[in-house]
Amino acid sequence: MKDLKKLTGECINEVKAAGICIGERISFEINKRAKTRWGLCRKNRDGSYQIQIAGILLEDNRISEKSCKETIIHELLHTCEGCMKHTGRWKQYALKMNRLYGYDIKRVTTGVEKGVENYRSSQLPVKYMFVCKSCGAVIYRKRESRFTRNYRNYICTRCGAAAWSRRKVERTE
Ligand SMILES: [Zn+2]
Numbered sequence: 440m441k442d443l444k445k446l447t448g449e450c451i452n453e454v455k456a457a458g459i460c461i462g463e464r465i466s467f468e469i470n471k472r473a474k475t476r477w478g479l480c481r482k483n484r485d486g487s488y489q490i491q492i493a494g495i496l497l498e499d500n501r502i503s504e505k506s507c508k509e510t511i512i513h514e515l516l517h518t519c520e521g522c523m524k525h526t527g528r529w530k531q532y533a534l535k536m537n538r539l540y541g542y543d544i545k546r547v548t549t550g551v552e553k554g555v556e557n558y559r560s561s562q563l564p565v566k567y568m569f570v571c572k573s574c575g576a577v578i579y580r581k582r583e584s585r586f587t588r589n590y591r592n593y594i595c596t597r598c599g600a601a602a603w604s605r606r607k608v609e610r611t612e
């Protein structure tokens with residue numbers, strides 16, 4: 440089990456050392472039920488931020504500390520001024536962190552890249568991955584369904600946009 444407090448402390452120091460100004464009040468929470476995303480950043484009405492990190496990142500020994508920190512930093516960068524989307528300044532900061540510390544922080548990271556082929560199921564590998572082009576939300580599906588066939592007609596439950604795009608999922612068999 441990785442130490443979230445230790446890792447978040449390191450991440451905050453690294454981001455600050457890079458000259459990047461993050462939100463002032465940030466709280467972290469482990470999301471044990473997260474199945475479709477590694478992390479999440481929410482801005483509260485009072486201007487503070489809440490970051491959720493998927494429990495699997497901390498629990499699964501196949502996932503490296505570095506990989507876990509990439510998710511934490513990905514979310515920390517969302518607390519920067521004008522950085523709720525994965526474009527513009529957020530992207531610049533992510534590239535800066537990658538350059539300075541050798542990270543591979545990006546919009547969407549697959550399970551394969553994290554070092555786990557598929558943590559959702561030990562039987563069926565993930566075959567279908569959908570990314571919301573508007574907010575970056577990710578959905579995985581193991582088999583064809585009404586959604587996988589008609590995803591263009593569905594809206595994203597996170598941001599409400601009808602902007603799903605289909606991505607190839609790498610598989611190691
Ligand atoms: Zn993000």
Ligand SMILES: [Zn+2]
Nearest residue numbers: 571574595598
């Ligand atoms: Zn969305």
